[in-house]
Amino acid sequence: MIRRIATATTLIALASTALAGPAPADDARRGPVHPAVVKVKIIGKSVRGTPIRAWQLGNPNARRTVVAMAAMHGDELAPRRILWSLRDGRKLRGINLWLVPTVNPDGARRHHRKNAHGVDLNRNYPVRWKNLDGAYESGPHPRSERETRVMMRFLKRTNPRYVVSFHQPLHGVDSSGPKTSALARRLAKYLHLPRKSFTCGGHCHGTMTQWFNKRRRGAAITVELGTSPSKRYLTRVAPRGLLRAVGGRR
Ligand SMILES: [Zn+2]
Numbered sequence: 001m002i003r004r005i006a007t008a009t010t011l012i013a014l015a016s017t018a019l020a021g022p023a024p025a026d027d028a029r030r031g032p033v034h035p036a037v038v039k040v041k042i043i044g045k046s047v048r049g050t051p052i053r054a055w056q057l058g059n060p061n062a063r064r065t066v067v068a069m070a071a072m073h074g075d076e077l078a079p080r081r082i083l084w085s086l087r088d089g090r091k092l093r094g095i096n097l098w099l100v101p102t103v104n105p106d107g108a109r110r111h112h113r114k115n116a117h118g119v120d121l122n123r124n125y126p127v128r129w130k131n132l133d134g135a136y137e138s139g140p141h142p143r144s145e146r147e148t149r150v151m152m153r154f155l156k157r158t159n160p161r162y163v164v165s166f167h168q169p170l171h172g173v174d175s176s177g178p179k180t181s182a183l184a185r186r187l188a189k190y191l192h193l194p195r196k197s198f199t200c201g202g203h204c205h206g207t208m209t210q211w212f213n214k215r216r217r218g219a220a221i222t223v224e225l226g227t228s229p230s231k232r233y234l235t236r237v238a239p240r241g242l243l244r245a246v247g248g249r250r
Contacts, residue, residue, distance in 0.1 A: 036089050043100070044150030047116040050105040052150050055083075057099065058092040058248060065158055066246045069100040069151070070166040072121050072208065074107020074114070079166030079225055081234035082242060094249045098158055104147055115147055123203065124148045125211035136203045155212060162246050163212055163220035170224035172196030179213050180221045183245065187223060190241035192233075198222060 039056040046052060068086075070079040083101040086092075102108050106116040114120050119139040123132055126142035143149055155163065162183060175184040175195035188195045204210065212220035229238070243250065 036091050037087055043154045045146065046104070046106045047146050048106045050109075052100065052103065052105060052147065054154065055087060055099045055101075056097070057086060058095050058097040060096050062094060062096040064094070064162075064247055065096040065098070065160040066162045066164070066248070067098045067100065067155065067158060067160040068164045068166070068242060068246075069103050071101065071105075071108045072103040072147075072165065073167060074104045074110060074112045076113075076166075076168040077108060077111070078168060078229050078234060079223075079238075081231075082166065082238040085235045085239040086243070088239075090250050092243070092248055092250060094247050095243075097243075097246075097248060098154075098160070100151070100154070103151060115145055117145060119145050121145060121147050122208055123206045125152070125206045125208050127206060127211040127214050128204070129206035130203075132203055132205065136201075138206055142206060151208065152211070155216065159216070159218070161218045163209070163218060164242065164246070165208055165220065165222050167222060167224045169227040170196065170198060171226040172198070172224050174198045174209070174222040174224070177209070177213055177219070177221070180219045183219055183221055186245040187221065187242075190244045191223065191238055192241070193223065193225075196224075198224070 036057055037055055038060055041054045042051040043054045044052050068083055070083055071077055080101040083099040086099060104115055104121055107114055114137065118137055120136050123136050123138035124143060124145050125148060129138060129142040132138040139145055172194045173184050173188040175181060176197040184195055209220040209222050
């Protein structure tokens, strides 16, 4: 039922988009494109047709590629400022860095955890997927959602060594995976966060990090900020800390 309503709404949204042109995404409005940005790319669209953008910074030929993403849950928006702040025009060395500040633009617009189909995107990946309802609605089947497929394609193409996925509000760096223990230590140290084991309320099924860690060579990790991180933390401390933890230099 939810899906049927969402589909109808999607068609209306798509029709109005065709007439009026796509609304500028929040990400795109955040300041001009700085010289340090190598490339801005639309990597796909959300259920409602909003572009999902990725910014490439640093050295495209660096041996290490890193992807940092935020707002997979549309009600966890503060960490986007960390990624926006990295586009400050200062040169970045040592890594090829891709930033995806808003993975779930439809949810972000409504400050809603799920996408426009009412699916929790972090339960929709094709690994240990389980049919979950309620707060963790996992969709009708694995990778049923457009946003999930966009990110899977992007992560396969960029083939990062590290993926850092920002969430809120559990205040910690997930230290449960053996593949990510060294990265977890560095992120905890430089982002001033404790190391924790996140259990997803017993519903760790079909998450992005599970999929990436199982199917790809690199390591993906969840970083949870607190409820209300300060402006200074988001614009200065955390951007610097993130770069330091993944091998970027200014
Ligand atoms: Zn989250």
